[in-house]
Amino acid sequence: MKKALILATTAFACLTAAAQAHVGVTPSEVPGGQTTLIGFGIGHGCDAAATTAVRMQIPEGVISVQPVAKPGWEITITRGTYANPQMNGETQVTEGVTMIEWTGGQLPNEWYDQFWIRARVATSVEPHTMMWFPVVQECEGGGVNRWITVPAEGQPEPEEPTPGFMVTEPGEGGHAH
Amino acid sequence: MLRRLLSTFFVLAGVAFATPAFSHATLISTEPATGAVLAEAPSVVTLTFNELVEPTAARLITADGETIQLPLPTAIGPDVTVLMPTDVGEGTHVLSWRVVSSDGHPIGGTVVLSVGTVTGTGEGVVTSDPAVRPAIWVARVLVYLGLFIGAGGTFFAAWISAPSPLPAQPKRIMRVLMVVGIVAIPVAFALQGVDLIGADLGDVFSGDALATAWSSTYTETLVVALIALVAGLVALARPAQGRLFSLVAILGIGLALSLSGHASRAPPEALSWLVVFIHATTVAFWAGALLPLRYHLGRNGKESAAVLGRFSAVIPHALLPLVVAGVLLILIQVDSPADIFATDYGRLLAIKLSLVTLLLALALVNRFRLTPLIRRQPAEAARLLRRTVGAELLLVVIVFGVVAGWRFTPPPRSLNAAGSVASSETPRVVPDAFALLRTGNFGASVTVSPGGTGAVAASAELLTADGAALEAREVRIALGYPAGGIEPVAVDAARQEDGTWRADGFYLPVAGDWTLTVIALISDFDRRTVTGPVTIADPASLAAIAAAGDGHDHDHTTGPGVDLTDPFQVIDLDPVTAPTMAMSVTEAAPGTFDLGFVFERFRFGTDADGYDHVPGIGHAHVYVNGIYETDLTANAHRLALDPDGHYEVYVGLNGLDHRAFVADGRLVEARVAFRASATAPLGNDTRVFDVPIATTGEPPTIRVRQGETIELRLTSLETQVVHLHGIDLEVAVAPQSPVTLLFNAEFPGRFVAEAHDAAESPVFFLEILP
Numbered sequence: 001m002k003k004a005l006i007l008a009t010t011a012f013a014c015l016t017a018a019a020q021a022h023v024g025v026t027p028s029e030v031p032g033g034q035t036t037l038i039g040f041g042i043g044h045g046c047d048a049a050a051t052t053a054v055r056m057q058i059p060e061g062v063i064s065v066q067p068v069a070k071p072g073w074e075i076t077i078t079r080g081t082y083a084n085p086q087m088n089g090e091t092q093v094t095e096g097v098t099m100i101e102w103t104g105g106q107l108p109n110e111w112y113d114q115f116w117i118r119a120r121v122a123t124s125v126e127p128h129t130m131m132w133f134p135v136v137q138e139c140e141g142g143g144v145n146r147w148i149t150v151p152a153e154g155q156p157e158p159e160e161p162t163p164g165f166m167v168t169e170p171g172e173g174g175h176a177h
Numbered sequence: 178m179l180r181r182l183l184s185t186f187f188v189l190a191g192v193a194f195a196t197p198a199f200s201h202a203t204l205i206s207t208e209p210a211t212g213a214v215l216a217e218a219p220s221v222v223t224l225t226f227n228e229l230v231e232p233t234a235a236r237l238i239t240a241d242g243e244t245i246q247l248p249l250p251t252a253i254g255p256d257v258t259v260l261m262p263t264d265v266g267e268g269t270h271v272l273s274w275r276v277v278s279s280d281g282h283p284i285g286g287t288v289v290l291s292v293g294t295v296t297g298t299g300e301g302v303v304t305s306d307p308a309v310r311p312a313i314w315v316a317r318v319l320v321y322l323g324l325f326i327g328a329g330g331t332f333f334a335a336w337i338s339a340p341s342p343l344p345a346q347p348k349r350i351m352r353v354l355m356v357v358g359i360v361a362i363p364v365a366f367a368l369q370g371v372d373l374i375g376a377d378l379g380d381v382f383s384g385d386a387l388a389t390a391w392s393s394t395y396t397e398t399l400v401v402a403l404i405a406l407v408a409g410l411v412a413l414a415r416p417a418q419g420r421l422f423s424l425v426a427i428l429g430i431g432l433a434l435s436l437s438g439h440a441s442r443a444p445p446e447a448l449s450w451l452v453v454f455i456h457a458t459t460v461a462f463w464a465g466a467l468l469p470l471r472y473h474l475g476r477n478g479k480e481s482a483a484v485l486g487r488f489s490a491v492i493p494h495a496l497l498p499l500v501v502a503g504v505l506l507i508l509i510q511v512d513s514p515a516d517i518f519a520t521d522y523g524r525l526l527a528i529k530l531s532l533v534t535l536l537l538a539l540a541l542v543n544r545f546r547l548t549p550l551i552r553r554q555p556a557e558a559a560r561l562l563r564r565t566v567g568a569e570l571l572l573v574v575i576v577f578g579v580v581a582g583w584r585f586t587p588p589p590r591s592l593n594a595a596g597s598v599a600s601s602e603t604p605r606v607v608p609d610a611f612a613l614l615r616t617g618n619f620g621a622s623v624t625v626s627p628g629g630t631g632a633v634a635a636s637a638e639l640l641t642a643d644g645a646a647l648e649a650r651e652v653r654i655a656l657g658y659p660a661g662g663i664e665p666v667a668v669d670a671a672r673q674e675d676g677t678w679r680a681d682g683f684y685l686p687v688a689g690d691w692t693l694t695v696i697a698l699i700s701d702f703d704r705r706t707v708t709g710p711v712t713i714a715d716p717a718s719l720a721a722i723a724a725a726g727d728g729h730d731h732d733h734t735t736g737p738g739v740d741l742t743d744p745f746q747v748i749d750l751d752p753v754t755a756p757t758m759a760m761s762v763t764e765a766a767p768g769t770f771d772l773g774f775v776f777e778r779f780r781f782g783t784d785a786d787g788y789d790h791v792p793g794i795g796h797a798h799v800y801v802n803g804i805y806e807t808d809l810t811a812n813a814h815r816l817a818l819d820p821d822g823h824y825e826v827y828v829g830l831n832g833l834d835h836r837a838f839v840a841d842g843r844l845v846e847a848r849v850a851f852r853a854s855a856t857a858p859l860g861n862d863t864r865v866f867d868v869p870i871a872t873t874g875e876p877p878t879i880r881v882r883q884g885e886t887i888e889l890r891l892t893s894l895e896t897q898v899v900h901l902h903g904i905d906l907e908v909a910v911a912p913q914s915p916v917t918l919l920f921n922a923e924f925p926g927r928f929v930a931e932a933h934d935a936a937e938s939p940v941f942f943l944e945i946l947p
Contacts, residue, residue: 057702134702148704 023135023147023163026114030131033089033123033170035064039116040135040163045109046143053138054102054115061125061167062133063088065097068116073105086122093122106140121167132164203227205255207288209663210686212631214291216664218265222272222288224250224257230276235259240268250274267293295682309372310585316365317581323358324402324433325577326570327351328409328426329465335412335419337466337487341480342416344472351468352413355406362399362406369395398437405429427465431458449509456502459495464573466492471566474559481559482551489548496540503533522583529579536572539565608738611803612693612711615822618642619705621695623654629714630688634681637670637695644823644905649697652678656685656711657692665694688715710804737896737911739837739844747839748790748832754778755840756793760828760847762919764858768820770851772799774812774828781810782833790832800827818853823906825850825916843913850908851919859919863888870897870910872938876930880944881922887943889918899940903928 024041045051058065060082067075080098087093100117107113121131134148149158208223209215232250239245250259257276268291275285330351334343370387405426412422434457435450466488473481507526517523543565550558610628614621620640625633635654639647652672657665663686670678678697685691693711698704740746750756756779765771774797782794797809801816802825809828818824829846830838838845853859863886866879870893881887891899896911901918903926908916925947931937 055701136701146698146702146704148702149706 022161023137025133025163025165027165029166029168030121031168031170032121032125032127035118035120037068037116037118038165039114040133041112041114042107042137043112045107046137046139046145048109049139049141049143050109051107051137051139052103052105053136055136055138056100056115056117057134058097058099058119059131059133059164060084061086061122061129062119062131063093063096063122065100065117065119067100067102068118070102070105070115073102076101076103087124088120089123123170125167127167127169129167130164131167132162134162204284204286209288209290211288211290212684213663213686214293214295214666214682214684216293216666218261218270218292219290220261220263222259222261222290224259224274224276224288226255226257226276226278228255228278230255230257230278232257232259232274232276234273234275236273237262237265238271238273240266240270247272252276265292269295291684295684309368313365313368313372313584314578314581316361316368317584318578319361320358320365320399320402321577321581322574323354323356323361323406324430325461325464325573326468327353327355327358327465328405328423328430329461330469331409331412331419331423331465332427332462333466333469333488335416335423337491338469338473338484339416339419341473341484343469344476347469347472348413352410355409355413359403359406359410362403366396366399395437398433401429401433401436405433427458427461430461431455433457449506452502452505452509455498456506459499459502462495463492463499467566467570467573471563471570474563474566482555485548485551485562489544492540492544496537500537521585525579525582529576532572532576532579536569536576539569539572543569608714610711610713612709613802613823614693614695614707614709615640615642615819616705616707619647619697619707620644621697621707623693623695623711625656625683625693625711625713628712630685633683633685633713634679635668635670635683635693636673636677636679638677639695639697643821646676647697647699648676649678649699651698652680653696654678654680655694655696656683657694658685658687658689659692660689663687665692667694667696685713688713712804737909737914739913741839741842741844741913744836746837747844748834748836750792750838750840750845752841754792756795756830756838756845757840758797758828758830758845758847760826760849762826762849762851762859764853765815767858768818768853770816770818770824770826770853770859772814772816772826772828774809774814774847776812779830786833788833788835790834790836795830795832795838796835797828797830800829801825803827821854823850823852825908839913843915846914848908848914848916849919850906850916852904852906852921854921854923856923857884857886857921859886859921863919865890867892868941869893870899870932870940872897872932872934872936872940876939876941878942878944880946883922883925883945883947885922887918887920887922891916891918897940898933899930900933901928901930901943903943 022043024043026039026041027036030036030038040054040056042051042054063086067077069075077097078099078101079095081095082093085092085094086096102115125131132150134146137145137147139145145160147160148162149160150162150164151158203226205225205227207225209219230252232252235247235250237245237247245262247262248260250257252258257274259272259274261272270290270292272288272290273285274288278284330347334348367387370391405428408422408429409426412419412426415422431454435453470485470488473484511517511523511526517527543562547558547562547565551562608628610625612623612625614623618641620642622638622640624636626636627633635656637652637654639649639652641647652670653667654670655665655667657663666683668680668682670680673679689712690710691713692708694706694708696704696706741749757777758779759775761773763771763773776797778793780794782791782796786794799806799809799814801818806816807814816826825848827846827848829844832838851859864881865888867890868877868879870891879887879889889901891908891910892915893910894912896909898907898909900907903924904918904920906918906920908918910916922945925945928943928945929939930941930943932940
């Protein structure tokens, strides 16, 4: 009985730890072709050290990207040419933001914060595909969390899964702006 | 206790009944194994013994050197489960355990476990109080002297000496010995407890020690010994009831010694018990007689001559069973004469036997020379006899000292029962294990060195999807054994000068198919992971292959890794009658590769053929990229592989005893390394070239046409790793193991094949003409 209790406690601890360990994405579904506000939630630092920088790669197919201003943080944008041209309605888009970096801030391990972008899923992206946003989180003391492992179907959840959202049919829910 | 006495009664009554075979317990295995490095502290550690045991103590000495008393482990059958604390931190910890086996002797040991990282060897952490053992030995000798010289002497006094009363001097000595023996019994009891829980001498009267001692079989011995000593004192004090009480005393001695100890627990237990009983009882009679006899001889006169006469008439009837029982005990306890000098138990036995031989020689002199003399020259004979009997007495005391030393040595019988475990530690050179891991965008060629259980290192060469070298920022390598519940342990790898990534410090406790994972951070946002099996060998099973033939599902050293001079690995066959084999590889459809075989003078063995080598019969094992694929049972085998990749197929012939066939200095095997591509199937219109590999002289040039399938048969007089650039095939070639390269000449160009020696010598050129 005692052993069972210990096991149960351990299992519970693992579950809750796993739930906190993600970089969360709001919303989890984004309709194609609509400008949407997308937030990335950071719920902890690296081994209790405060977060000082967040880097995010923008996947191909996510266009018209703008970071939302964030007091206390410097924001750097990297632009680049897409490997495959994307369609924004009738317009072809060949380049855009490929990476956003938030630096100079300080997010204590115990606090939660969201890093927002405004963006649009290209109309050339098929609905029901996942858009993955690899995130690197840097902390005081040199600690790094790399949320860059894309979860594979049928595989156990990776330790540091890449945040992402599902693309839905245009006009199918989501927050249009 | 009561049950044991009852069973004693039944044995005495001559009722034969089956009892479970008890013996000196030996640890067979632990889970996790000692030396294991675990990702997390285990919640329990299981110890498996060769028989039922009773746990008496468990302590954990943590990496910080702190000692934690663990709750008393539970035993279910031969498995003892130790509940570990929940807050065990990182580092190397030592679990110290003690159990008592059914023969009453405690055994103890340690399990070394590391959580996360290894911070020590765990050796020398557990120390027991060095004073405990000598104290136990002294207490034992004192109890023996009280029993055999004291209580045993009362039997002589009442049954042989009577009606002549004992002289005052031996009577006083016997009384003192018995009283000392009675005092020594509680001391021996407490010391037993201290030894059982592995405590210090200072804890001799602690509750734990006494409670533990109470549960051991030695307690029963001591209680009966106490009864025997009290009966002896009564017999001495009240000569009128001397016969009855001295009989109780001498039977008590026999019973006491047969209730515990190695010998009385040897199978068949009922017989062993009886033999110990007879041996102890007759020893008590003989040894007990010596002291009073010596003093009787100090007195002149007919009375002492009569006593001596009665003794010499009776003693052969006691000596014969004594010696027969003694010999039987030796036969039970010692499996082979070699054990006598190879084990501490045997050496003590040898000393005892020498002393006993001397004793018997003295006894014979007494019986056949001096005893007849006493009628003719009473004074002279008595003087001589006094001396020889005194010498016998001294020898008997020394023998007791030796016998008390057996308490600390398990008999060869028990050691041999554990022998299969102990001898498996034989050091042995284990070949490296290889694994080629691939996913869609990432590959790793990994060497685990050595490829056997124990401490290993892993080296990874990172590859792109098309086999080119891949650079990385960071690499971690993990090894786990899910089948055995061993969580992956990940180690940061360090980049070596040659571009490979090396991770040290793995400890693999068990053999089997381990899961190998290579995690490479290629760039800031690009981390790639590849997982696959790697086969870890058991060094002991490699050694046991030739000796026993241990079934069909273990692994073989293949190709260049086989040592032709090792008779455990190979059978050298007559080249004329040896089996031969040839293998062809054709691509029936993209990704479907058909292996075809031609055997001569060979057939596949079945279980009915047994496990001993029979010429012309055996197994053929198929390996793909070093991983066991199947046992061949027909002349064809189909492989389903990624249509775009590098593969090496190895098929070796092994005898029924699993040794590899060798003829004329070459393994009877076939090795084909092939480069498959989705564009054109392999194996149509094949052109064959024989290519001897040499690192000296002018490298040959092989000219082929684009679109042909090329087969290069490489042979070499020395072991070389050859890399054919462009085609990107890499193989090891050895004198005993030629190899064939198979590929399509897809792109025109001139490609070099280099040996991976210090000079990267070119060994041949391949020109593909458009």
